Amino acid sequence: MRRDLRELLGPRPLVLAPMAGGPTGAALVAAVTEAGCLGLLPAGYRSATQLAADLEELRARRVSRFGVNLFVPQGPCPDRQALDAYLAALRPEAERLGVELGEPRHDDDDWEAKLALLLADPPPLVSFVFGCPPAEVVDAFHQAGCLVVVTVTRPDEAREAVAAGADGLCAQGLEAGGHRGGTRDDLDGQLPLLDLLGALREVTDLPLLAAGGLGSAAAVQRALRAGALACQCGTAFLLADEAGTADAHRQALQSGRFPATVLTRAFTGRFARGLANRLALAGRDAPGCYPEIHHATRPLRQAAAARGDLEVLHLWAGTAFPLAEARPAGEIVERLCPAG
Numbered sequence: 001m002r003r004d005l006r007e008l009l010g011p012r013p014l015v016l017a018p019m020a021g022g023p024t025g026a027a028l029v030a031a032v033t034e035a036g037c038l039g040l041l042p043a044g045y046r047s048a049t050q051l052a053a054d055l056e057e058l059r060a061r062r063v064s065r066f067g068v069n070l071f072v073p074q075g076p077c078p079d080r081q082a083l084d085a086y087l088a089a090l091r092p093e094a095e096r097l098g099v100e101l102g103e104p105r106h107d108d109d110d111w112e113a114k115l116a117l118l119l120a121d122p123p124p125l126v127s128f129v130f131g132c133p134p135a136e137v138v139d140a141f142h143q144a145g146c147l148v149v150v151t152v153t154r155p156d157e158a159r160e161a162v163a164a165g166a167d168g169l170c171a172q173g174l175e176a177g178g179h180r181g182g183t184r185d186d187l188d189g190q191l192p193l194l195d196l197l198g199a200l201r202e203v204t205d206l207p208l209l210a211a212g213g214l215g216s217a218a219a220v221q222r223a224l225r226a227g228a229l230a231c232q233c234g235t236a237f238l239l240a241d242e243a244g245t246a247d248a249h250r251q252a253l254q255s256g257r258f259p260a261t262v263l264t265r266a267f268t269g270r271f272a273r274g275l276a277n278r279l280a281l282a283g284r285d286a287p288g289c290y291p292e293i294h295h296a297t298r299p300l301r302q303a304a305a306a307r308g309d310l311e312v313l314h315l316w317a318g319t320a321f322p323l324a325e326a327r328p329a330g331e332i333v334e335r336l337c338p339a340g
């Protein structure tokens with residue numbers, strides 16, 4: 001039976017962001033659920049088989065209040081020539097690290113298989129990023145009893161999600177760490193969180209999960225006062241004891257070596273916010289070829305991580321990263337959203 005998004009939230013209006021690539025795993029989802037929040041498990045970069053194992057682990061940890069987050073597939077690279085030129089510019093970095101670039105292949109992140117898995121064994125909620133799923137997909141999840149949340153960064157994307165039948169929207173402000181989550185991969189019309197919440201209220205009364213730069217209780221309260229039902233925080237949990245964040249990423253966040261963040265396409269071919277290291281800055285205007293650039297740079301990023309080379313690693317972080325703390329997740333929840 002499909003519930004209202006309000007009923008699915010725990011006693012605290014806080015949602016753990018799905019952070020693909022390691023940071024959010026079953027242990028972190030279980031810890032925030034225990035602390036009275038809703039946790040979103042990322043399905044991105046996981047095969048359907050890996051996702052099934054993650055869901056099994058959540059069950060073994062007796063987590064029943066959770067959601068699963070899926071990447072909506074992207075169209076093919078719009079400019080092969082620009083892609084080839086960008087990859088040629090990356091080769092000296094690859095040579096320096098003694099690796100070959102990966103094949104710039106296109107894929108759909110195992111979309112159909114993951115849909116089939118989740119429709120056969122539905123979680124309470126599915127959330128989508130990188131665009132709005134077709135209305136048939138939203139309908140199928142509704143039939144299966146799931147709530148559907150779509151990530152939006154602009155009012156036109158919100159209209160699309162409303163038309164597709166979404167039950168709620170994740171409103172991702174410009175401050176957010178990680179990839180921009182909307183349909184279009186450009187920076188036109190992208191708004192800071194509080195402005196975005198105001199603009200979305202003009203087009204829909206669906207419940208909103210506010211995301212982006214929320215690193216303190218005061219920031220969380222501001223977003224709630226601006227009309228959000230709950231706040232979706234990612235970066236604040238990157239250093240949590242239970243997070244699967246890579247050591248190099250943890251070190252970079254705490255080192256003070258990178259004082260700023262930047263929106264860059266350098267690592268994946270889609271705009272994402274991360275610490276402003278050398279490659280993030282040099283490749284910020286790389287062509288919009290996702291996931292081709294993600295696959296091509298993977299060996300480079302793996303070699304850099306193994307060597308502790310922080311200049312060519314994707315170090316996703318929102319603007320509030322200096323407030324992130326290395327503590328148990330339950331304590332981070334209490335700091336962001338004190339009980340009572």
Ligand SMILES: Cc1cc2nc3c(=O)[nH]c(=O)nc-3n(C[C@H](O)[C@H](O)[C@H](O)COP(=O)(O)O)c2cc1C
Nearest residue numbers: 017019020129176177178211212213234235316318
């Ligand atoms: C390391 C990292 C990975 C992320 N991966 C995903 C993801 O897989 N799916 C998704 O919808 N959002 C992802 N995001 C974005 C979050 O959902 C959210 O918008 C963002 O964390 C909010 O901003 P904040 O990081 O400043 O709290 C990621 C963010 C970070 C920092």
